[in-house]
Amino acid sequence: MPEVSMDLNMVRVTNGDFLGKAEACAPKLIRTAVHPQRIVEIRKTEAVHPEVVWRDRIENLSKYHLKKGDKLCLDFGDHQVGYVTLKFASVGSPQDAPAFFKVKFGEIAKEMTEDSADYDGWISRGWIQEEYFHIDVLPAELKLTRRYAFRYLEIEVIDTSLKWALVLEDAAAECVSSVRMDDVQPVESEGEVIRRLDRVGLRTLHNCMQDVFEDGPKRDRRLWLGDLRLQALANYATFKNYDLVKRCLYLFAGQTRDDGQVSACLFTEPEIIVDDTFLLDYSMFFGAVLLDYYDASGDLDTLKDLSACAYRQMEIADAQFDENDLLKAGEGFWAFIDWTDGLDKQAAMQGVYIYCAKRVQKIAEILGETAKAEVLKAKWKARAKAALDALYDEEKGLFVSGPERQINYASQVWLVLAGAVDKKKGGEILERVLVLNPEKGMVSPYMNHHYVEALLLCGRKDDAMDYMKYYWGGMLSHGADTFWELYNPEDPSESPYGSSIVNSYCHAWSCTPTWLIRTYFV
């Protein structure tokens, strides 16, 4: 089911000073030449994920004389984000017709076996990474102008002519990121899975760190506030690129709706424009990201500059509370929390409010704005009490959400992370919800991350590590080079978009194992 927001009457307010500061922090992208490692064949199997089989050495590339219908799949050895150049020639008689071929990119092998013609989902099929080219005169160097996210690149020759064949003489990528993998030491651990979780999380983060923190370099290459929060945390433990976080904070504060609410996401090309999607959890997280940034960087100027924006988000959230200090559900796509169909988000959002209000209170304290801090403190305290009074089901020992008193993971996790209960009680709640395994489970790695973070907050390190191995380790077992936007261990082909061909397989909100391992385990 599509979850989109549109508000064509939205009025945007721009702060030129803030946008100037964002621009000053724009990274100079680091460009790295990457070459394919081998020629492979990707074969469908009974399993969800296909087999990748060695076909030939890359040195033999130009020995393949490609005619109508022929395919050639190159493996670039790891997940890459960049610009591809292909060198083509012809063999046989002179080229008496245009070369016509398709180039398809896949972040994972599964995409290469999926046919875009079958796609019928609600997200734009424009995201499927395939292009059609005609080349009138060979030999030719084809510089693809778009950026792709990929490990695999397949050429499929649609036609040459009866008289000649196409040869791919060389393929190369110029890969981009605002950071370098080499600048971060791998974690030292005896557990191979732990080292891989770290490495793959790090690669995920690296490939999403571009001109801004993108959610995913395949899709939708955009700065989202909720994703930024996790990326920034992982970045402080690894690449420590503070300027990129600062840039993103200033971008969000640099253009808001006329009521001051920060958008859930924004675009930087052709020029900055914030989207007309507003998710209350994401807006509130602005303050949390700001405080995390200050804690990591010590940059008091930015904290001062942007504190008003953080305060404003909490005021906007106030309007959502009823007289009993309970947050009311909004209309339509009002909050994110998770992709779970039919998820009642009310209790989880009560948790997100408390979580953020505590952090914004701290900002006020740091800046000496005592009255502001006191107001925030009073509010989250009342709302934490309201959560316990009205949302905690004593009999079940779990939080319930909304008019149907839905029991779901998200409510437990966010009210634990909010500190609505102490660590002992929180641990018990998390244990109980696992045993109950409610129908409204966790879909996104984003939600799964918060579950693990809640376990760690409650001191349950072993459970947290076991879960990371189960969940992110599951992606590893399917061959992930970067962590995915979506993963359901019980249904690895699940997608909220109607088809997994548009899924993003390098998604920043999934990068957190590198942060969790480095913060809690080494």
Add this chain to the structure above:
Amino acid sequence: MPEVSMDLNMVRVTNGDFLGKAEACAPKLIRTAVHPQRIVEIRKTEAVHPEVVWRDRIENLSKYHLKKGDKLCLDFGDHQVGYVTLKFASVGSPQDAPAFFKVKFGEIAKEMTEDSADYDGWISRGWIQEEYFHIDVLPAELKLTRRYAFRYLEIEVIDTSLKWALVLEDAAAECVSSVRMDDVQPVESEGEVIRRLDRVGLRTLHNCMQDVFEDGPKRDRRLWLGDLRLQALANYATFKNYDLVKRCLYLFAGQTRDDGQVSACLFTEPEIIVDDTFLLDYSMFFGAVLLDYYDASGDLDTLKDLSACAYRQMEIADAQFDENDLLKAGEGFWAFIDWTDGLDKQAAMQGVYIYCAKRVQKIAEILGETAKAEVLKAKWKARAKAALDALYDEEKGLFVSGPERQINYASQVWLVLAGAVDKKKGGEILERVLVLNPEKGMVSPYMNHHYVEALLLCGRKDDAMDYMKYYWGGMLSHGADTFWELYNPEDPSESPYGSSIVNSYCHAWSCTPTWLIRTYFV
């Protein structure tokens, strides 16, 4: 059935001096800005050719907000050859996905109603003029790098997203030719059809006159010797661009097979290379084109330079004759004559030999090479006699061809054009073949042209004009802006390639009405 030649062992011999002279005659293309005239809708009907219906004024272009599946068809008012630039923008929410669309070009309306997915012919589907584009950031100006031949341009939006629509703000073409339409006065005639035959022939020639005389600017954009002969003749009566003919003659002579035979066609990009297709009629025509060029231009230096090449083609043809001075059929795709399936080409080729030998004899005479001229004269005389003795069926009053004594149009036409019979007898033969209407008819406008030329040679001007009105006028009745590669008045959808979607609808060998009218009728 595919008719292609391949000879990968062919040895090419290059004459750098000749290629230098060809290069010195390269035209500077004239570039003209052309804009679409109106927005149209092309509707299939019961007839072979669809209806083109006015949809909107071009000024309203940007009022169309294009979503998934929407199409917009622009009419550029006439057949164009050039480079297209499209300006796109988005409306609605910010562009949250790449714009993905198809651009399709059609020389005639029928192409726009044909689905390339249905194409299953033997010629490369790479010739179908459609492209797929993704645009990541709007607004954007899209400069299509390839050259297209078209009157109609259709945008089909494959996807945007649920939140925005694509707008085509402007479309323009930079059209190219080595000559200007304005430099030639239209023929003065009271007959509207005659004026249109001239105009459409002229436009056809204009759009094929590029860096060389192309056979067709859609397909296959290449210099063919047989086509060149007719283009050059039409050019002398109209644009009078002698250098372009000179260039093409030097290109053919500038690279040949090691036995000196000129190729049927050649490529100029990325550098000159002659094809491995050899058609004996086309090779022999080298001399005819050379003499026509000299007659039109008076350029004796070129005649001297290239006479040896013209002589050589006739020597190569000698090897094809048997002891009775009859030309033997070759193997495979050895001669062109026409596309007619199962056509026996022996008698027609005997005619082509005589036709060309007479002209090459004249070259020798002009250059004072008397002995050479005498030899050629003796040969064509003997071969003309052999044609009458062995190929003329007295009872039927028609020429027969090959071991099966096939009666076809081509034999009559070429032996008449060769002067194997006098004008009176020639006229009777042409009358008889029309009455008999043999199964092996005429398929290409190229063959039909020679039929009309034969009528004119025999003084049958009214028949010639009636036939032009029937044949080329038939294309006009289907809305032709330029004359087509192929046209069968009895089966207007016929194609030798398995589907008419790859047909060329601006084809130089069909341009001849402008020449015939200007030479014989005004």
